Amino acid sequence: MILNSSSSARDVRMACRSGTFTLPTAGLASGFAQANLVILPRDWAFDFLLFCQRNPQPCPLLEVTDPGDPVPRLSTPDADLRTDLPGYRVWKNGELVQEPDDITQWWRDDLVSFLIGCSFTFEAELLRNRIPIRHLECGCNVPMYRTNRPCVAAGTFAGPLVVSMRPLAPADVIRAVEVTSAFPKSHGSPVHFGDPEALGISDLSSPDFGDAVPIRDGEVPVFWACGVTPQAALAHARPPLAITHQPGKMFLTDLAE
Amino acid sequence: MILNSSSSARDVRMACRSGTFTLPTAGLASGFAQANLVILPRDWAFDFLLFCQRNPQPCPLLEVTDPGDPVPRLSTPDADLRTDLPGYRVWKNGELVQEPDDITQWWRDDLVSFLIGCSFTFEAELLRNRIPIRHLECGCNVPMYRTNRPCVAAGTFAGPLVVSMRPLAPADVIRAVEVTSAFPKSHGSPVHFGDPEALGISDLSSPDFGDAVPIRDGEVPVFWACGVTPQAALAHARPPLAITHQPGKMFLTDLAE
Numbered sequence: 337m338i339l340n341s342s343s344s345a346r347d348v349r350m351a352c353r354s355g356t357f358t359l360p361t362a363g364l365a366s367g368f369a370q371a372n373l374v375i376l377p378r379d380w381a382f383d384f385l386l387f388c389q390r391n392p393q394p395c396p397l398l399e400v401t402d403p404g405d406p407v408p409r410l411s412t413p414d415a416d417l418r419t420d421l422p423g424y425r426v427w428k429n430g431e432l433v434q435e436p437d438d439i440t441q442w443w444r445d446d447l448v449s450f451l452i453g454c455s456f457t458f459e460a461e462l463l464r465n466r467i468p469i470r471h472l473e474c475g476c477n478v479p480m481y482r483t484n485r486p487c488v489a490a491g492t493f494a495g496p497l498v499v500s501m502r503p504l505a506p507a508d509v510i511r512a513v514e515v516t517s518a519f520p521k522s523h524g525s526p527v528h529f530g531d532p533e534a535l536g537i538s539d540l541s542s543p544d545f546g547d548a549v550p551i552r553d554g555e556v557p558v559f560w561a562c563g564v565t566p567q568a569a570l571a572h573a574r575p576p577l578a579i580t581h582q583p584g585k586m587f588l589t590d591l592a593e
Numbered sequence: 594m595i596l597n598s599s600s601s602a603r604d605v606r607m608a609c610r611s612g613t614f615t616l617p618t619a620g621l622a623s624g625f626a627q628a629n630l631v632i633l634p635r636d637w638a639f640d641f642l643l644f645c646q647r648n649p650q651p652c653p654l655l656e657v658t659d660p661g662d663p664v665p666r667l668s669t670p671d672a673d674l675r676t677d678l679p680g681y682r683v684w685k686n687g688e689l690v691q692e693p694d695d696i697t698q699w700w701r702d703d704l705v706s707f708l709i710g711c712s713f714t715f716e717a718e719l720l721r722n723r724i725p726i727r728h729l730e731c732g733c734n735v736p737m738y739r740t741n742r743p744c745v746a747a748g749t750f751a752g753p754l755v756v757s758m759r760p761l762a763p764a765d766v767i768r769a770v771e772v773t774s775a776f777p778k779s780h781g782s783p784v785h786f787g788d789p790e791a792l793g794i795s796d797l798s799s800p801d802f803g804d805a806v807p808i809r810d811g812e813v814p815v816f817w818a819c820g821v822t823p824q825a826a827l828a829h830a831r832p833p834l835a836i837t838h839q840p841g842k843m844f845l846t847d848l849a850e
Contacts, residue, residue: 382639389642389654390667397646402748410647410745488667491659 341366341460345412345588349420358422358437360477360584362469366460369411369522369591371398371451372563373421374570375439375579378403381448383491387569388450390488394497394565396453396521398589404445412590417449423582425567430574439579447579452563454586455500457522457593461515467508470549477584478502479543480562484536485527487565495568498544499527499535499559503551509558516560522593529558545583598623598717602669602845606677615679615694617734617841619726623717626668626779626848628655628708629820630678631827632696632836635660638705640748644826645707647745651754651822653710653778655846661702669847674706680839682824687831696836704836709820711843712757714779714850718772724765727806734841735759736800737819741793742784744822752825755801756784756792756816760808766815773817779850786815802840 339348339357345368351357361370376384381403388395399411406417418440426434426442436442455478459469471478478500485497504512509529517525532540540557541548545564551557570578581587596605596614602625608614618627633641638660645652656668663674675697683691683699693699712735716726728735735757742754761769766786774782789797797814798805802821808814827835838844 378639382635382642385639385642385646386657389646389657400643400646 339364344368345590346414348588349415352422353416353419355437358585361422361586361588362456362459362478362584363472365588367593369398369589369593370454370456370586371589372454372566373417373579373581373587374450374452374566375417375447376450376575377444377577378446378448380573380575383493383573384450384566386490387487387493387566388452390490391565393523393527394487394561394563396523398451398453398521398591400451401449403448406443406449408449408451408589411451417587418443421581421587422585425580425582427570427578427580429576430571435582442577442579451587451589452566453522454563455523455560456586458516458519460593461519462512465511465515467504467512467515470503471547474549476549477546479540479548480545480564480583481535481537482544482568487569492573493569495565495572497527498562498565498568500562501540501557501559503549503555504558505555509556512558519593523561523563526558526560530556532557535559596621601625602847603671605845606672609679610673610676612694615842618679618843618845619713619716619735619841620729622845624850626655626846626850627711627713627843628846629711629823630674630836630838630844631707631709631823632674632704633707633832634701634834635703635705637830637832640750640830641707641823643747644744644750644823645709647747648822650780650784651744651818651820653780655708655710655778655848657708658706660705663700663706665706665708665846668708674844675700678838678844679842682837682839684827684835684837686833687828692839699834699836708844708846709823710778710780711820712780712817713843715773715776717850718776719769722768722772724761724769724772727760728804731806733806734803736797736805737802737821737840738792738794739801739825744826749830750826752822752829754784755819755822755825757819758797758814758816760806760812761815762812766813769815776850780818780820783815783817787813789814792816
């Protein structure tokens, strides 16, 4: 099956589960909310849930599962979070140790999964408003950058805001603010546009995650809070075990965008 | 000092702290967000935080404190949650055991405080829109009712949605939906209007909390999710210790409504 914007979220999940799809999910299954994933042991879950509560723009929670349950029963009851993403990152004590396509072997009865909204969710609505999305045009992953803006800490979770970037013409920036402000569960309005230095980003051509995209004459870079932010906080907190998605390779929920 | 709608949130907190104010807070300190309070031991905090995440309309979180810290440092850094409310309820194993004006003697190093948005916050905006508020006219507490709608459970926290009720004429209902929909952190839009039986409420003249108010000819009862909902969930979960506000006697934050 070829996956595209007309696919269902379930189509994408099943292709991931069977191991036939391992690519970024931007542009797929238009109309379904996409989610960043963070999995932590129960002992670490309160502090991380508090980190999300205190930083709702980078970490808007779509669902948090019961300990030990790999099924997001409220949003997507036929999914299995151990198999249904294109790619995972496994972290031990804050260090990346493996990037598998399946985390069944890592699963434990005390793991809690956090589904965090993603800006890919509002891209379909931007396209419907005729706002071009460069990384979709280029067929690459969205560029993401660490910033100099600290998140509000919670327990040992702390770190910088991470942002995604889309270059737009000024009229499209205005329309993009109007459109994305209606999507608070997908990071909402941008956090900044224009000078990358104001966010402490020195070189747009070297993103910390994802791929660089060209910025054309008359365009300004527009920055949205990004669900990779928790990965920076995990690196700081150094829990004994954490599992996340690979940047750009999201979980497709059954939630309407 | 006489407290009224022109008072500051700090005026109200200081009057509570000195023991001179022990009444409901509806109508006070217009422009400041009011909050329901739930305090739980750290061991119970994850499940309760998850309960709030899963039930955002009755339990919109304004702030959650660090364990042991009685100061809501993000919203109201000069406050002390042990003294700054008009009245508290202390619960042991789900049973109400005391209703003090001060909980200093109950404080422990493992207690986590949850500040949950309150519909009193949007009442000032309703008044600015010339929508009358019956319990303010009557000088009594807002009527609150248990409903037949279950919340989404989290761990051992489960129970019915509790609602507050304001009688309004139909044109005012429409305007009230417009106004309150802009206040998602204060329960947002109503959950129901009209027939109380649809919510399992058999007698509007006998509220479960607060005071009954008259409904005039041509008015319909309008129901909003209420921050007393967690108190029903606490009664179900029966934690060894919990402390809440007394219904209608809220914490005044420094947050703009």
